[in-house]
Amino acid sequence: MKNNGGRLRHQIVLVPCPFQGHITPMLQLGHILHSKGFSITVVHTQFNSPNPIHHPHFRFLSIPDGLSDQIIASGNILTILSLINVNCRAHFKQVLADQIGSEIVCCVIYDELMYFSEFAANQLNVSSIILRTTSAATCLGRVAFHRLKQQGLIPFQDSMLQSPVPDLQPFRFKDLPTPFSRNMEAFLALVHNAYSNRTSSAIIWNTMECLDEFSLAQIRQESHIPIFPIGPLHKIASSSSSTSLLKEDIGCIEWLDKQANNSVLYVSWGSVATADDQEIAEMAWGLVNSKQPFLWVVRPGLIRGSQWIEAFPEGLTEAVGERGCIVKWVPQKKVLGHGAVGGFLSHCGWNSVLESICEGIPMICKPNFGDQRVNARYVSHVWRIGLEMDDEMERGNIEIAVRRLMVEEEGLELRKNAKILKDKVEAGLQNGGPSSNSLNDLAAKIMSF
Numbered sequence: 053m054k055n056n057g058g059r060l061r062h063q064i065v066l067v068p069c070p071f072q073g074h075i076t077p078m079l080q081l082g083h084i085l086h087s088k089g090f091s092i093t094v095v096h097t098q099f100n101s102p103n104p105i106h107h108p109h110f111r112f113l114s115i116p117d118g119l120s121d122q123i124i125a126s127g128n129i130l131t132i133l134s135l136i137n138v139n140c141r142a143h144f145k146q147v148l149a150d151q152i153g154s155e156i157v158c159c160v161i162y163d164e165l166m167y168f169s170e171f172a173a174n175q176l177n178v179s180s181i182i183l184r185t186t187s188a189a190t191c192l193g194r195v196a197f198h199r200l201k202q203q204g205l206i207p208f209q210d211s212m213l214q215s216p217v218p219d220l221q222p223f224r225f226k227d228l229p230t231p232f233s234r235n236m237e238a239f240l241a242l243v244h245n246a247y248s249n250r251t252s253s254a255i256i257w258n259t260m261e262c263l264d265e266f267s268l269a270q271i272r273q274e275s276h277i278p279i280f281p282i283g284p285l286h287k288i289a290s291s292s293s294s295t296s297l298l299k300e301d302i303g304c305i306e307w308l309d310k311q312a313n314n315s316v317l318y319v320s321w322g323s324v325a326t327a328d329d330q331e332i333a334e335m336a337w338g339l340v341n342s343k344q345p346f347l348w349v350v351r352p353g354l355i356r357g358s359q360w361i362e363a364f365p366e367g368l369t370e371a372v373g374e375r376g377c378i379v380k381w382v383p384q385k386k387v388l389g390h391g392a393v394g395g396f397l398s399h400c401g402w403n404s405v406l407e408s409i410c411e412g413i414p415m416i417c418k419p420n421f422g423d424q425r426v427n428a429r430y431v432s433h434v435w436r437i438g439l440e441m442d443d444e445m446e447r448g449n450i451e452i453a454v455r456r457l458m459v460e461e462e463g464l465e466l467r468k469n470a471k472i473l474k475d476k477v478e479a480g481l482q483n484g485g486p487s488s489n490s491l492n493d494l495a496a497k498i499m500s501f
Contacts, residue, residue, distance in 0.1 A: 062158045063091040064498065065151060067144070069163035069185075070100035070117075070136070071129070072297050072323035073401050077185045077258045078163060080289040082110060084282075087290055088495045090158065095147055097136060099124060106293040115143040129324075130231060130238045137168045137245070145172035152176060159501050161256065164246045174251040179501040182255045186402050188267035188281070189430060190423040193229045194243050196220050207236060227429040232324075232421045254497055258283040258402070261486040262476040263409070263435075280494040282487050284406040284477065286385060297323070298381040304347055305386060307377040311345050314394030314467075317458055318387055318413075320349040321399040325420045326356050329363040331445045336364065338450025340371045344458045347377045347387065388413050394467070395457045396438075400427040412474035414438050414466035416453050418445075437470040 064085055068078035079102060082092045092110045096102060097117040104112040118139030123131060151157050159179040162169035173180040184191060196217065200206040203218075205225075213226040231239040259281050261268065272279055282288065294300065308316060319339065321327070327335075332355050339346045355363050361378065372378065384404070387393060388411040396408045397416040405427045408415055415438030417428035432440040439462070441453050457463040480487045 062089065062499065063093060063151070063155050064158055065148065065160045066092060066094045067160065067162035067166045067169040068094065068096055068102070069133070069165045070097045072100075073403050074163050074165070074185050075100070075102055075297065076295040076403055077283075077285045078161075078183060079107060079110075079293075079295045080285040081161065081183060081256065081258075082107070083289040083293070084285065084491070085495070085498075086110070090498070091155075093151065095144060097140065099132070099136075100297055102295065102297070106295070113147055115140055115147055127324075127326075128233055130233045130235055130242060133165055133242060134238065137166070140166075141168040141171060144169060145175060148172055148176055148178065152178065159253070159498055165242070167245045170250060170252055180252045181498075182252050184255060184257050186423045187259050187426060187430070188257060188264040188271055190229050190402070190426045191247065191271060192220065192267050193223060193227070193423075193426050195247055197228070197240060197243060201236075201240065222429060222433055223426070224429075227425050229423045229426050230421060252277065253501070254278045254280060254494070256494060257281040258285050258406070260284065260477065260480050262473075262480055263430075278493075278497065280490045280497070282491045282494060284410055284481075284487075286403070286407060287410055287477075287481055288487070288491065294383070296381065296383075298351065300381050300383045301379040302383060302386075304377055304379050304382050305390065308347065308387070308390045308392045311392035313391050315345050315458075316390075316392045317342075317344050317346045317395045317397055317416075317454055318393050319346055319397040320382070320384065320404070321351070321354060321418075321420070322401045322404060323351065325399050326354060327445075328356050329358065332363065333365050333368070334445050334447045335450055336368050336372070338447040339376065339454065340368070341447060341451045342454035342458070343375070344454055345375050345392075346454075347379070347382070347393070349382055350378055350380065352380055395454075395463070397454070400424040400431060402427055405431060409435075409437070409470070409473055410477055412467070412471045414457060414463065414470045416441060416457050435469065435473055437466055437473055439466065 066078055066082050068075045086092050086109055094110050095113045098114055099117050099119050117136050157178050159181055160169055160173040161181045161183055164182050164184050170180050208225045214224055217223040217225055254277050260283050350361055352360055385407055388407050396413050398404050400417045400419045415431050417431050417438055417440040419425045419428040428440050431438040479485055
């Protein structure tokens with residue numbers, strides 16, 4: 053692994069996007085490539101920087117991102133990403149130049165939303181590879197926005213929500229990966245920068261053929277560079293190191309140990325979404341009234357204007373009793389792999405969907421924004437391993453959805469479909485399977501730089 057002078061020959065520089073759903077797959081990819089013999093350096097923003105303690109084999113280098121506390125507190129993802137891509141370009145170029153001066157950098161692998169990395173790598177004559185942390189179907193949905201806007205279909209009216217999107221099956225307009233922000237122009241600019249490949253040599257995708265076959269085939273026809281779908285990354289990464297930005301409550305595992313097999317509904321809205329206290333109250337009473345055991349992640353900051361659960365209505369905690377376990381954050385892969393968990397009420401972030409699929413857990417989909425809507429459509433209508441809550445957040449609707457999944461015949465059918473899909477994924481990960489072959493091809497591609 054060394055050349056003359058003791059310099060590392062195959063060093064890879066990773067540039068993650070500083071949100072939990074993006075940091076996790078990038079670090080998982082790092083562990084996969086490290087197991088292949090590559091040296092890993094992670095260049096990250098000061099905002100949401102990963103914890104180096106959990107990844108002792110990696111080198112971590114921080115660069116200034118220029119984000120004020122006010123910008124971060126706003127939660128405006130488009131503004132944050134736009135500023136990062138402006139503010140970090142020069143800093144990253146300097147760090148990369150310093151790395152080249154002391155070691156041989158094989159390539160830069162950057163999150164699709166951290167496209168400043170490509171410019172710096174190109175200027176320094178270093179090969180770059182894109183990591184896409186969403187499904188391939190989401191890519192098609194995002195890229196379609198420009199065409200739909202030119203056709204006068206964006207922004208779309210509420211009356212169009214259930215209508216199919218032209219030339220984009222199986223999407224309805226409500227399934228499009230619309231942004232958290234209402235600033236459509238800023239979103240279209242981000243999409244253009246993230247999906248207009250200029251000089252990068254390949255694309256890595258955290259997906260696999262049996263999940264995204266049609267979308268991957270369409271993208272391959274239009275792409276002039278190779279595509280490597282090597283997911284699900286969390287199943288390939290040998291390391292069990294935590295990638296969480298929040299402290300995980302492992303006490304919930306002891307609670308799960310006391311529950312019956314397939315009896316618990318796991319509930320989590322991920323690391324970004326928020327809700328008002330009324331929505332949370334309706335969710336809580338719906339879970340209680342379903343009379344099913346539940347493990348509920350109420351992340352600090354989930355309830356707007358509250359630190360944690362102090363906004364719960366009077367009597368709710370007593371009503372939950374022993375049937376429910378409410379925690380701030382959990383080791384999600386362990387939870388979904390626990391025998392007591394029989395369903396997942398989810399925001400449908402891509403990492404959560406992949407982790408649920410890999411454990412054969414059926415889902416209730418309550419997406420908020422972005423790719424979550426695409427994923428929910430696939431879970432409920434393409435793979436048929438879950439059901440989507442189209443109705444408002446009301447306790448009666450939630451109770452009905454929980455009982456449909458956990459008690460009624462419909463849930464048994466969804467669980468059967470989830471087991472079948474899980475087996476397909478596992479087959480694709482075996483030696484000689486599509487994901488395994490794609491990973492070997494990726495390693496060979498990197499070695500060729």
